[in-house]
Amino acid sequence: MTTAPVLTLPDAKEPFVVYSDASKMGFGGVLMQS
Template sequence: MSFQELKRRLTTAPVLVLPDAKEPFEVYCDASKMGLGGVLMQKGKVVAYASRQLKTHERNYPTHD
């Protein structure tokens, strides 16, 4: 995905789709010292977003596998 495409997707309102249990899902996630987030996708469309800030004690946990 190009930088311009990523920028466009981040600055437009998301449209969520209903999941189809018969199709495979894709999960993308990321974490930093301050928070974490993820996207559930199917057929290149967003099914759900999730994100939150880490609590103070959770910031001590490693963010890698």
């Protein structure tokens, strides 16, 4: 990674996408917004 990630609350007025994945070992997800 060349830049540090910035964590902020999502803006409900803007669209966002939820990505998720799961396996026998666990699961995870991320909420992404421009």
